Amino acid sequence: MGVYEIVAIILSLLVLLGIKLMSSPKTAVYGNQISALSMLSAIILVLVYNEIISMPLLWVAILIGGIIGYIIAKKVNMIQMPQMVALLNGLGGGTSAIVALVEIFERYENMIYFERITSQLALIVGGITLSGSLIAAAKLDRKIPQKPVVLKGHSILLNISLIVLCVLAIFGTLNNYSMIDIISISALFISILFGILFSIRVGGADMPITISLLNSCSGLAGAICGFTIGDPLLVSVGAIVGASGIILTQIMCKAMNRSLMDVLKGSHIADKTFTGEIIAVSVERDTQEEKKSVHDILQESKKVIIVPGYGMALAQAQYLVKQLTDKLESEGKDVKFAIHPVAGRMPGHMNVLLAEVDIPYEKLWDMDNINPEFEETDLTIVIGACDVVNPAASYAEGTPIYGMPVLDVDKSKYVIVCNMDTKPGYSGVENPLYNMNNVTMLLGNAAETLKKLAE
Amino acid sequence: MSPILLILVFIIATFLGYKVISEVPTLLHTPLMSGTNAISGVTLLGALVSTAFAASNKSKTLGFIAIVLATINLVGGFAVTDRMLKMFKKKEAVNK
Structure with a gap:
């Protein structure tokens, strides 16, 4: 294990400590700051370790992203938090997908099978997270109707795109030829399509489950991306985020009396038809009295x-x-x-x-x-x-x-x-x-x- | 790092993350979500390296976009989480 790996483990533990401090409102602010500082240190570490700290291109991009991020965070009001979180989820997923794509473009011939399969997976999970989150954000922001949109043969379309994605991923792993660019770009497009199809049929009250799930996916995409480039920091931090999203998803499912499978399959809560009559079994209190004002x-x-x-x-x-x-x-x-x-x-x-x-x-x-x-x-x-x-x-x-x-x-x-x-x-x-x-x-x-x- | 080690890191991190996060109360679930969300911008690290060493302009452009998106995710996520958590904290000061 080299210096980088050891520092990566320390930083991961600091992130974990930051989250741990978030279990009480008293310490949560520090927890978040510790996480943020660990991330900043990680960025500097990566820049110094790879001797790329003096590249203007990187700094311009960081500056643009930083300013946009800061402005959004200051302007958003608390009512808009759900769509803000959904939007950020999408960006995280999108980044993982793009990084995987760049890796494939640049060094596919030199990749071992493990890196090939994970790069395809990062592409797919990232793409789904990107489009799924953006649709969810648009729905929450009422840019598009909140009602579930169900197309003709919706489930079949989803299943077909899933099968095509699997086939593309297998081809992307085994293929040694110049076709890899087309295969990867197709995989990205179809995963984006899948994300749209998935999110568009989710109705309003199922949103908490969907957002939690996409939160988990954005972490997972990062971790898989970490497999491809062999960076333990991406893997560990991505895994932590993935676990967090899954816990929230479970809590939400339980509280809504829904199984995760139901949500994934898109069966709607109102699909089940109940024909009986619901009687108000009220405990008759104050029956003698006039209804009070x-x-x-x-x-x-x-x-x-x-x-x-x-x-x-x-x-x-x-x-x-x-x-x-x-x-x-x-x-x-x-x-x-x-x-x-x-x-x-x-x-x-x-x-x-x-x-x-x-x-x-x-x-x-x-x-x-x-x-x-x-x-x-x-x-x-x-x-x-x-x-x-x-x-x-x-x-x-x-x-x-x-x-x-x-x-x-x-x-x-x-x-x-x-x-x-x-x-x-x-x-x-x-x-x-x-x-x-x-x-x-x-x-x-x-x-x-x-x-x-x-x- | 070898694939086996990376998978091991993944499993351990998932396990530890699961344990720590289960203890976060419902009260703080929204900040938890936006906080972990910010952390998921960790892909920025990958984006920086990939972009820096990319040979083709196509890759460099894509990498540039990736860095911008990841930084929005990181900075936006942490800043908004900080804002929310301070709201919770403020109340405590008033109470005492």
Whole structure:
């Protein structure tokens, strides 16, 4: 092992330490800085070690990329985080694909089989990540419709392109002739096509899974690229990112009651048809009493839980949520937030939005910890969430949400729902919560309805 | 490095990464994602070397594009993660 390898291992461990520090909000900023510094050291190491530090071409490219990256990072607002992450994923994948292509162009004849096969794989995984992420970003940014687009014979097209990719990869490994350029470029194009086909049929609420998966792919592409050029630093860091993406994907799948295979195959959550009727099995509370006004409920409640969903992000209502929270707290009430793992469009989306408006993270509770508390809660305020609070998940067998872990908001004494309408959520399953006795519906844009509550 | 060693590095890094990342709470999943995302710009290292030693202009141009994209990924990712994490941190200061 040479000097380079030893330094590479140290830098990888530093990156790992950086991520470890990210397990607490207190140390996370340093964690990120350590990761960033290790990366900077890695770049300098590579430039010095290869004696290429004085090449102007490299510095011009770094400068252009650095300025663009910095500007995007400063300008983006927190609502746009999902598409920002998707975009960056795509760039990572794209880089791996291009590096693999350059390696093939430059030194294919001298490559051993291991390098040939990995260069083809890096090309393919990178290409899929690039186009898949860009489509996801465009969807999240509403540049293209969020609804799943399913072409005629969509699955067949995907399968055919996958088979063609396999064949090309095998040819690319075994071929010794000048055809290699055409083979590689075709592989890149077809993988880009595959990425588009894959992402375009993903619907809104499946986005958290898709983004996590693409995150994993961008790391994997980097690691495979590392195999081709024989750089242990690329391999280790790429593998770490790949593992991170896979963990997030698993968490998201579990929280949505979907298997990864379902998502990969593109079977839609609403594909399963449920014909039975969903009855509101509400625990009849206060049946004798007149339905109380929202004002009275707010007044007499001591313990309040707020459940934010994608609707809050859409209406950009987090500032009003903060106002409402301040008001309730000034009246001496206890306010907590219940965050479902798939609320929003990416893992942890709600946490970031609430942090943006200065809601302390100690008040943000995840599903498993908050669920037992609903029973002793006076009032739950749901803001733009549907499937994640649907009580039918526990009994409506045959529906797509059956068995999905949900927030037990129906257990609290009163519920106020600030949703756009009473239409079913992404799953297409009616929400019996809306008809329950202890539930008051405030329909319309969350920004408007919350204003009324916060007054 | 030999292929066997590289594969070994891959397996160990996946394992360690898996262990460390499982401990990150849901609260920080978005910054975790954008942070690891930034790190995945590590391909920049490959891009730098490939571009520097590329003989043809075609390769040099492609390499140049790769460096630009990777740097956007790295710088953008780290900067935006920093912004987000500071939001979480700010709250702590107010609380105490």
